[in-house]
Amino acid sequence: xxxxxxxxxxxxxxxxxxxxxxxxxxxxxxxxxxxxxxxxxxxxxxxxxxxxxxxxxxxxxxxxxxxxxxxxxxxxxxxxxxxxxxxxxxxxxxxxxxxxxxxxxxxxxxxxxxxxxxxxxxxxxxxxxxxxxxxxxxxxxxxxxxxxxxxxxxxxxxxxxxxxxxxxxxxxxxxxxxxxxxxxxxxxxxxxxxxxxxxxxxx
Numbered sequence: 001x002x003x004x005x006x007x008x009x010x011x012x013x014x015x016x017x018x019x020x021x022x023x024x025x026x027x028x029x030x031x032x033x034x035x036x037x038x039x040x041x042x043x044x045x046x047x048x049x050x051x052x053x054x055x056x057x058x059x060x061x062x063x064x065x066x067x068x069x070x071x072x073x074x075x076x077x078x079x080x081x082x083x084x085x086x087x088x089x090x091x092x093x094x095x096x097x098x099x100x101x102x103x104x105x106x107x108x109x110x111x112x113x114x115x116x117x118x119x120x121x122x123x124x125x126x127x128x129x130x131x132x133x134x135x136x137x138x139x140x141x142x143x144x145x146x147x148x149x150x151x152x153x154x155x156x157x158x159x160x161x162x163x164x165x166x167x168x169x170x171x172x173x174x175x176x177x178x179x180x181x182x183x184x185x186x187x188x189x190x191x192x193x194x195x196x197x198x199x200x201x202x203x
Contacts, residue, residue, distance in 0.1 A: 001128070001135040003030065003161030005143070006044045008122035013038040013151030021127065021155045024142035028135050030127035038121045038151070042107040044158070045122030048099040050076045052115020060101070061111045062090045071115045102158070120153060129164060137161025 007015055015036040020029050040046060052058065052071050059068040060080065064087050072079045077099040084092040084101075090110065091102045098119055101110055107124055129135050143155040178193075 001164035006122040009153045010151035020146040021143045044124040046101040047119040051117040056115030058114035134163045
């Protein structure tokens, strides 16, 4: 099974391939398939705080456009989220006094300036289950980080995982096929196999 996971943490944090996370409730371990750098130039999520004083200029840039204004005296982040509500690339919501900008599809470039500061950035990358089989990963599952990296805070999945399947070795496959042919002892193949395997001198 595989799943697209958003790794969230400090800007500039580098996650080497094979970083591992554990799916809560099932204890399945998933490993990243490639190197990832947490950066706003290619991210799925940007968490922003208002650090400027009332009236401070701010700007937020998405692939669609640059939004700008001055920080309101009350609920400045709510005002920004409302202004960005029509953006087709990004969903903007306020959670716990932070503006959370989430790309609707894939990693994109986002940036902020002025009275806004980046609290964390999330970059989406692929993780693959270390255990074969049809392991189910629901959307927005709960994860714990198994291989901690300084600057990597959390992992989230914004979509459900893709089911895997069981695998078997070549030897297991050959034994299974051989046994399945032995069911019908009167078939031409079964008779041929019986003679080849039991009659001396026959090859």
